[in-house]
Amino acid sequence: xxxxxxxxxxxxxxxxxxxxxxxxxxxxxxxxxxxxxxxxxxxxxxxxxxxxxxxxxxxxxxxxxxxxxxxxxxxxxxxxxxxxxxxxxxxxxxx
Numbered sequence: 001x002x003x004x005x006x007x008x009x010x011x012x013x014x015x016x017x018x019x020x021x022x023x024x025x026x027x028x029x030x031x032x033x034x035x036x037x038x039x040x041x042x043x044x045x046x047x048x049x050x051x052x053x054x055x056x057x058x059x060x061x062x063x064x065x066x067x068x069x070x071x072x073x074x075x076x077x078x079x080x081x082x083x084x085x086x087x088x089x090x091x092x093x094x095x
Contacts, residue, residue: 005068015057015061021050025046029043029044031047
């Protein structure tokens with residue numbers, strides 16, 4: 001569980017950093033080559049790269065959060081099923 005939390009936190013930090021860099025470096029650039037007005041090639045490539053990093057980080061965060069939720073549900077399910085078992089009754093011994 002601890003590794004999944006680390007992965008989630010790291011991907012959330014990377015996502016926030018990529019978003020911040022995109023707004024700082026290329027605020028009005030659309031990451032596609034065809035736009036109404038000409039855009040610098042370096043700006044389009046930078047915006048595309050930062051958008052790809054954002055998408056990958058968001059996907060990793062979503063997958064790790066789903067794994068954490070699944071692990072938590074499985075742990076709760078196993079605890080609940082363990083607590084509701086019927087107690088074993090001993091058969092009386094014959095002497």
